Each structure stands twice: as structure tokens, then as C-alpha cells.
Amino acid sequence: MNAPEIKINKPVRDQVSKEEWEVRVDLAACYRLMHEFGMVEMVANHISARVPGTANEFLINPYGMLYEEMTASSMIRVDIDGNVLFNATAYGINQAGYVIHSAVHAARHDVDCIIHTHTLAGMAVSAMKCGIMPIAQSSMRFTDIAYHDYEGVALRLDERERLVRNLGNREAMVLRNHGLLTVGASIPECFNNMYRLERACQLQVMALSCNTELQLPPNEVVQYTNHLMLPGTRRRFGLLEWPALLRKLDRADPSYRD
Numbered sequence: 001m002n003a004p005e006i007k008i009n010k011p012v013r014d015q016v017s018k019e020e021w022e023v024r025v026d027l028a029a030c031y032r033l034m035h036e037f038g039m040v041e042m043v044a045n046h047i048s049a050r051v052p053g054t055a056n057e058f059l060i061n062p063y064g065m066l067y068e069e070m071t072a073s074s075m076i077r078v079d080i081d082g083n084v085l086f087n088a089t090a091y092g093i094n095q096a097g098y099v100i101h102s103a104v105h106a107a108r109h110d111v112d113c114i115i116h117t118h119t120l121a122g123m124a125v126s127a128m129k130c131g132i133m134p135i136a137q138s139s140m141r142f143t144d145i146a147y148h149d150y151e152g153v154a155l156r157l158d159e160r161e162r163l164v165r166n167l168g169n170r171e172a173m174v175l176r177n178h179g180l181l182t183v184g185a186s187i188p189e190c191f192n193n194m195y196r197l198e199r200a201c202q203l204q205v206m207a208l209s210c211n212t213e214l215q216l217p218p219n220e221v222v223q224y225t226n227h228l229m230l231p232g233t234r235r236r237f238g239l240l241e242w243p244a245l246l247r248k249l250d251r252a253d254p255s256y257r258d
Contacts, residue, residue, distance in 0.1 A: 004065055004074070006088045012073035016086070019052035020059075024072035026187040026242075027059055028256040030115070031070035032249055033191060039198055040067045041118045045179075046097035049187055050105060050112040056080040058105050060098070062091030071258045080106045096154040103160030104167065104183060111183040113190035121201035122180040131174060132200055134216060135207050139200040140225040146173035171231075172197050184238065189231070191245075192238030 006012065013021050027049045034040055034047070043064055051057040059075040061067075076093055077086040080102050084093070097116070104114050125132065131147060134140045148166040151159050167173050171193050173181045180197055184190030207214060216222075227233055249256060 004062075004069060004089060004091075006073050007090055012088050017052070020077075021072065023049050023052055023187070024059060024075050025257050027075055027113075028070045028072045029246055029249055030113070030187050030191050031061060031067040032253075032256045033245055034115070034117075034194075035067040036249070037195065037198075039117050039119050039194065042066065044094070045117055046094055046101060047115045047190075048097070048101040048105065048113065051077060055109065056106070057085060058101060060093055060101060062087075062089040063094040063097070064091040065089070071256055073258055078102075099154045099157060099160060100163065100181070103163045106160075107164040108167075108169075108183060110169075110185060113184050113187045114181065115183075115190050115194045116175075116179060116181045117194065117198070118179040119198055119201070121205050122174075122198060123178070124205050125201040126174050126179060127177055128204075132197075133204055133214075134222045135200075135203055135214060137225060138196055138203060140222050141196050141229040142172055142200055143222055143226045144170060146170045148173055148175050150175065150177040185231070185236070186238070188242035188245075189236055189238035192241060196237075 016024070027047065030047050043066060046061055048058045048060040051059060057077060057079050059077055061070060062074055062076055065074060074089050076084060076089070078084050078093060078098065082098055082102065100116055101114050104111060132139060132142045132145050134143055146167045148163055171183055175181055180194065180201070182190055182193035182197055184193055229237065231237070
């Protein structure tokens with residue numbers, strides 16, 4: 001794939017640590033997978049990952065590139081204060097992306113990755129007063145999910161306090177009348193959280209469109225199922241799946257590794 005040209009002479013891989021490069025590759029893969037599974041909105045939305053060994057630096061996408069164009073070299077390194085520390089592209093960053101992601105990275109040191117989407121199913125459920133319903137096993141992963149009321153395009157820095165307060169220590173949040181957000185201790189876990197949340201939203205839209213009474217399981221069954229899906233109960237979901245997903249990308253187009 002021909003991606004937008006990198007604007008420096010020395011390869012990015014030679015200018016960052018081995019650990020940062022590995023995160024860049026996984027982050028670019030995450031963007032490509034979001035495209036693969038249809039969780040994109042042209043050049044909008046954003047995924048970020050903490051720079052290894054730092055508390056206040058993260059990598060985020062160039063604003064103007066499609067998810068399918070993302071490469072390890074194209075990721076922009078910024079700090080919590082919004083300073084661009086490294087950028088090999090001709091693009092800047094999305095201000096709304098900075099506001100949302102800097103808020104979570106600053107407050108949640110257990111989080112290394114954040115994904116925000118505007119999918120049709122996610123936006124549809126974000127407008128439902130009922131929120132995420134425990135319709136099926138996939139949905140029960142998110143019985144304890146956060147909600148944040150819409151305040152307009154996320155450009156005001158003072159919204160960050162309310163975002164992190166509403167998120168709390170959870171792994172997923174519905175941004176009312178807006179979209180979805182997931183976090184994770186790693187890129188694979190965060191992607192898995194978003195994939196499952198998106199599936200829960202798609203399922204809910206489909207089930208409610210059938211115009212028939214829904215049968216919901218007893219609350220104790222929902223809580224038991226939720227417990228089994230929490231990180232550490234059985235396994236950290238996303239880690240087992242990640243190598244297979246990378247193989248899928250490599251078979252189609254390995255240029256995300258560039």
C-alpha cells in the first residue's frame with residue numbers, strides 16, 4: 001500500500017527505542033484492524049498508546065490519514081500537555097483526540113491504550129436511554145460500563161475532568177449521543193474490548209429492530225457471566241487473539257510494519 005510519505009531522511013525505527021518501535025507496530029496494526037472490521041469514519045476518530053517507560057507521553061495518529069494507511073513510522077508522539085515531541089509526517093493531530101486521550105492517559109496509569117469510535121451501531125446505542133442491554137453473552141461483558149453525557153465536540157480542556165470521573169476504573173464507556181470508548185492495559189486488550197463492545201451494540205440494534213419482546217437472563221446469571229469475562233478471572237482477553245490478527249494483516253498487507 002502507498003501511504004503518505006514520511007518527511008525525514010533517517011528511518012523512524014532508528015530514532016526511537018526498540019520498545020517504542022514495537023508499540024508503534026502494534027498501534028499501526030490496531031488501526032488497520034479497525035479498518036478491516038469496519039470501525040472507521042474516514043480520517044476521524046483516534047487510537048492512542050502510551051510510550052513505554054513514560055508516564056506522560058503517548059502515540060496517536062496523524063489527522064488526515066485513513067486508518068488503512070497507518071504505519072509504525074507515521075505515529076505522532078505527544079505529551080499530556082499537547083506538545084508534539086516527534087512527527088515524521090506532514091500532518092498534525094486531532095485536537096478532540098488530544099483532549100480525550102490526554103485525559104485518560106493522565107488519570108489512568110494502568111491504561112496503555114485507548115480507542116474511540118463513531119460507528120453506526122455505537123452511535124445508535126449511545127442515543128438509547130437503556131444503554132447497553134445484557135441481551136446475550138457478548139453484551140454481558142459490559143454490565144458495568146461507564147456513561148458520559150454529550151457536551152459538544154470535545155475541544156474544551158475542562159471536559160477532561162468529567163470524562164475521567166465518569167470512566168472511573170472501567171474498561172469501556174458510552175459517550176452519549178457520540179460514540180464509544182474503550183481502554184486496556186495493552187493494545188491487544190483494548191482492541192478486543194472495542195471489538196466486543198461494537199458487537200454488543202450491533203447485536204442490540206438488530207434485536208431491537210425485530211419489534212418483539214426480548215428475553216433477558218436473570219441478574220445473577222448476568223453477573224456470573226460478567227465475572228468470567230473480567231481481566232484475570234480466566235485469561236486476559238485479547239492477548240491470545242492478537243498474533244492471529246497480525247497474521248491476518250500480514251497475509252493481506254504487511255506495510256503497517258514500515
